[in-house]
Amino acid sequence: MKAGMSLRFSKMHGAGNHFLVLDRRGGLPPPSPALVRALADPFTGVGFDQLLTIEDPPRAGVVARFGIWNADGSAAGQCGNGARCVAAWLRRAGVAGGERFLLDSPAGELEVACLADGRYRLGMGRPDFAPARIPFAAAVEAGEYELNTEAGRLRFGAVSMGNPHAVIEVPSAARADVARLGPALQARPEFPEGVNVGFAEVLAADRIRLRVYERGAGETRACGSGACAAVVVLARRGRVGRHVWVELPGGSLEIDWPHEDAQVLMAGPAAFVFEGQWSGPDPESQE
């Protein structure tokens, strides 16, 4: 994008996980990492956890594709809360017509269902526990791992939901030292592409509390793929059932994982906050 740029965007959130939504279907080039960082600045930019782009669909039958950038400018493979906001954006724009449609994401196609209560339910794909595809450097797929970090020895489950997740079970999510343990695990070389770190407190077989220190964004008020990751890790451990309410600081998500080979279903809200226009110099020339 050239000097003296101007961008129209939508500001949205899904359970408090907040986004800038940029329509690229008119041929807008992908945002540079420098532009993402400039827009993410809460003081001189717009402020968000992720920037989501709306893009032309890769094939007939798919309504649109969306791209995902974390606030630090890094690209991501999946964003559950963001996918619901993209679905709401496409519905309001009249691009998506019916109650059910397909979206394409960097992690593949997602089935969207618009629920009568105003929430959106997404098929988030099947969890992948294979270390090589998380990616996580482990000799064998153990599901559960331990690592010595600068914040002490941590025990966690590891899984990909199209993006990498580590889930640590804690006695109290409120008292978890998220700001110290999250970066400590992310710093480990065993996660060569980084990792989103979830801190899960089991309240009942169908209810957990969760906080997530996200890759490229820090602690967010909610993480959709993180909620899916926490449920599948805890379900495999026998700590929760197959239908779980996940209570995050910004709201609740409803997760279903019918059986070991099934895809994970996530239902939750999507909200519009405001429409805006950003103008500024090309950050590429500033960095």
Ligand SMILES: N[C@H](CCC[C@H](N)C(=O)O)C(=O)O
């Ligand atoms: N930070 C994540 C992307 C956003 C995921 C989260 N906001 C969600 O709702 O799934 C990553 O780098 O993999």
